[in-house]
Amino acid sequence: MLTKTELAELLEDHQQPAYRATQILDWIYQKRTRSWDEMSNLPPALREALAQQYPLRPLTHTLTKGSADTTRKFLLQLPDERYIETVLIPASPALYGEKSDRHTLCVSSQVGCAYGCKFCASGLDGFTRNLKASEIVSQIILAEELSGEKVNNLVFMGMGEPLANFTNLTKALEIITSDWGLNIGARRITVSTSGLVPQIKKLALLPQQIRLAISLHGPDDQTREKIMPVNKKYDVDELFGALRVWNANKKQKITLEYILIDGINASTTHAQTLARRAQSINAKVNLIPYNTVEGLPWVRPSDDDCRHFRNVLTKANVSATLRLEKGHDIDAACGQLRLKKEKNEI
Numbered sequence: 001m002l003t004k005t006e007l008a009e010l011l012e013d014h015q016q017p018a019y020r021a022t023q024i025l026d027w028i029y030q031k032r033t034r035s036w037d038e039m040s041n042l043p044p045a046l047r048e049a050l051a052q053q054y055p056l057r058p059l060t061h062t063l064t065k066g067s068a069d070t071t072r073k074f075l076l077q078l079p080d081e082r083y084i085e086t087v088l089i090p091a092s093p094a095l096y097g098e099k100s101d102r103h104t105l106c107v108s109s110q111v112g113c114a115y116g117c118k119f120c121a122s123g124l125d126g127f128t129r130n131l132k133a134s135e136i137v138s139q140i141i142l143a144e145e146l147s148g149e150k151v152n153n154l155v156f157m158g159m160g161e162p163l164a165n166f167t168n169l170t171k172a173l174e175i176i177t178s179d180w181g182l183n184i185g186a187r188r189i190t191v192s193t194s195g196l197v198p199q200i201k202k203l204a205l206l207p208q209q210i211r212l213a214i215s216l217h218g219p220d221d222q223t224r225e226k227i228m229p230v231n232k233k234y235d236v237d238e239l240f241g242a243l244r245v246w247n248a249n250k251k252q253k254i255t256l257e258y259i260l261i262d263g264i265n266a267s268t269t270h271a272q273t274l275a276r277r278a279q280s281i282n283a284k285v286n287l288i289p290y291n292t293v294e295g296l297p298w299v300r301p302s303d304d305d306c307r308h309f310r311n312v313l314t315k316a317n318v319s320a321t322l323r324l325e326k327g328h329d330i331d332a333a334c335g336q337l338r339l340k341k342e343k344n345e346i
């Protein structure tokens, strides 16, 4: 999939007039054409040449799992026969401040993940490869086609660590936010990271006002290191240093994602430390009771313990949401469905 600049260069190579770029972008992103053959206002030789190099549909839909609350999870196959997942959530979490008639799509950025967080299905099989920008953008186009719904919010919270795929992520963001592309407002896009400090600082300098979510899951080094190996590379203080750089460049509040795991990170002391951390960067907190992953030992605390944890934050004047569970019954935690497919369980 092409950006406007790439297309302009390509057309120059083919000695084509510049207005062809507008025609082609319109076919790809507005008319959502499935093949170059359909681009009837282009010379056939050009269509053929570009079709060889730039397949318009790199993803094949393999299966959809729908849950009782109509969250739908799409399993998609890549040209090299790997699988990725995309999840469409009808009512966006209150956290993102949107009305409930909105549709949020949760996209993947890599096949697998190299960061190996101890609670996460995506990291279980290690890292395979980065997704290309076209494979990221196609998840949105395909989800809209399969569901008949318009995607209004986008979260990079599927499989993979988006900031470890920085070049393709920023190219995809350009296509997604541009008026010649998918034209989704940057404020409706959230990139989630496990805390890659140099890339957070780089991303802060992008012109688009995208939102940032941090998978924190532990408010101090001792707790975080137990479940997130990335903390050995970038500790909590360094991470918060990068978040202050983010705040200096962006207007929207940062979201701290915090999975509640019984006996690990869910005590009152953890809540108090988290509250201080959140206050220090004026962040809001999204609490997620742990979603069971087959083969992993972790469990979520009781509902009462989860509510108590939230109350500690609220009393400290930190805005905190306790996520109303969606998609629990369709293996919605990242990487779970793809793992089953690769183990031939579905």
Ligand code: SAH
Pocket (backbone or CB within 6 Å): 113, 119, 120, 121, 156, 157, 158, 159, 160, 161, 162, 192, 193, 194, 213, 214, 215, 257, 259, 288, 289, 290, 291, 292, 293, 333, 334
């Ligand atoms: N790698 C990035 C983007 C993936 S986001 C990141 O970690 O931020 C995926 C989100 O789902 C992260 O916040 C992750 O911590 C969370 N997650 C992973 N496994 C989960 C589980 N079993 N239950 C609930 N949330 C989980």
Ligand code: SF4
Pocket (backbone or CB within 6 Å): 113, 114, 115, 116, 117, 120, 121, 122, 123, 158, 159, 160, 161, 194, 215, 334
């Ligand atoms: Fe990778 Fe994010 Fe899962 Fe950690 S939580 S293993 S960084 S996808």
